[in-house]
Amino acid sequence: MMINGGLSNILAVISSFTAMLLLGILAPKMGGSLGNVLKFLIAGIFFSVFLHSIIELASIFGMIGEVNLMYIMGGFLTIGSIFFMIAALIGLKALK
Numbered sequence: 001m002m003i004n005g006g007l008s009n010i011l012a013v014i015s016s017f018t019a020m021l022l023l024g025i026l027a028p029k030m031g032g033s034l035g036n037v038l039k040f041l042i043a044g045i046f047f048s049v050f051l052h053s054i055i056e057l058a059s060i061f062g063m064i065g066e067v068n069l070m071y072i073m074g075g076f077l078t079i080g081s082i083f084f085m086i087a088a089l090i091g092l093k094a095l096k
Contacts, residue, residue: 006061023041037091
């Protein structure tokens with residue numbers, strides 16, 4: 001369980017970091033509203049995937065208790081979702 005859970009979280013950290021890096025390179029080149037949408041998507045990925053996976057990995061290795069884990073992960077998912085909503089609102093506003 002620890003090996004499989006740890007591996008999946010390590011892959012999530014690497015994948016989300018790569019996505020943030022690539023979008024971070026793309027955002028300034030796009031500029032305007034689309035660039036802003038990408039910036040908020042990066043922030044959403046950072047909280048709801050990247051940090052979430054790191055905290056869960058810390059829990060797998062016994063660095064964070066499960067009670068605290070649920071609160072922390074719930075907070076990160078909420079913050080990330082808010083950034084995703086902001087990105088969508090900016091995109092929708094740009095379409096008008």
